[in-house]
Amino acid sequence: MKHRIVVLGAGYAGAFAAGSLARRLSPADTEITVVNAVPDFVERMRLHQLAAGQDLTPRKLADVFAGTGVRLRLARVTGVDPERRSVAVTGVTGEEGEGGEGELSYDTLLYALGSSVARHDVPGVAEYAFDVTGRSSALRLRERLADLSEGGTVLVVGEGLTGIEAATEFAESRPDLSVALAARGELGAWLSQKARRHLRRAFDRLGITVHEHTGIEAVEPARAIAADGTSIPADVTVWSAGFAVHPIAAASGLEVAESGQIVVDRTMRSLSHPDVYAAGDCAYAIGDNGRPLPMSCASAGFTSMQAAAAITGRLTGGEVPAIGLKYYGNHISLGRRDAIFQMVDADVRSKSWYLGGRTAARLKSGVLEGAGWSIAHPTFGMPRRKRRLATTPDRAGVRVAA
Structure with missing residues (x-):
């Protein structure tokens, strides 16, 4: 049987991680399924522009994952059972035309449902x-x-x-x-x-x-x-007085912080259930400065890269690298023609230097374009030979090298 990887959520964290896993793992022995409630990739960092009346061209997730081997399931997650390794969904639709209530089983779960x-x-x-x-x-x-x-x-x-x-x-x-x-x-x-x-x-x-x-x-x-x-x-x-995560994680029995975020180790692996990983706003992860990462797009980037690398390493018996969890600055749009780029130190305290005005606005636009491009090209740099899974299962159900 193929190793079943289920990714919950296709925001910045989930979509990037799914594409990264598809790029690294062989489809001969892995099956990657992404569950998302809407058919489009949502550029959350630009939603204030959408609300202001600007038109943003949506990206269909079906197009994003076309040719990658990733299976897309349009559904709303209603529950997670980490003991049975299953996810309950409703309103399932997809290329196979499923519908109604449903359940997906997994061997490895990447929880990336974000925040509201x-x-x-x-x-x-x-x-x-x-x-x-x-x-x-x-x-x-x-x-x-x-x-x-x-x-x-x-x-x-x-x-x-x-x-x-x-x-x-x-x-x-x-x-x-x-x-x-x-x-x-x-x-x-x-x-x-x-x-x-x-x-x-x-x-x-x-x-x-x-x-x-x-x-x-x-x-x-x-x-x-x-x-x-x-x-x-x-x-x-x-x-806009802060973010909150969905109570599904806490209700599932996964270990969560007071915020409801899933408590993970340095590799984004759940402390209570090692076959579950978390990335993005729903992960309670400690940064390189010893403090919890804030809910942000930058955190989604760090944690999704780390989770994908850890899952790949453990499944193939390879090295699990440590991705840097360090902030370098804040990008703040002030309309379309002005912005602030504030550099920060290792403790996320603002440095005296900052960049402002049109140059900062162009930099912020480039960051947004880059984030969108990385999602739209999930298999860019696809290796000619993807890594195969190792053969010996460990106690967590993840196969490791013999």
């Missing part, structure tokens, strides 16, 4: 707020913003990268709207002094109002209520 918006149980967020953590939610926000007339008010909640990029994108695309951002702390507090000044100049140039040291404790249809009782007008509230 963290609502923090704030009243009204689920009912009235919008977000840009998924394509469908970004399109819903796009439609609502298009309905706003001149003078309409938009409040972005959250001073992280997503909040900053969303606020500046909306303000640049719709100068007729009144855009504001609510920050629990100081805007850009983690940036160097020069980068922070650049950020504030960008906000001033775009006419964005900043409410610093303002926590939002309730969202209503036309306003948000701050912790001190202040009412902030908001025809549209965009919630």
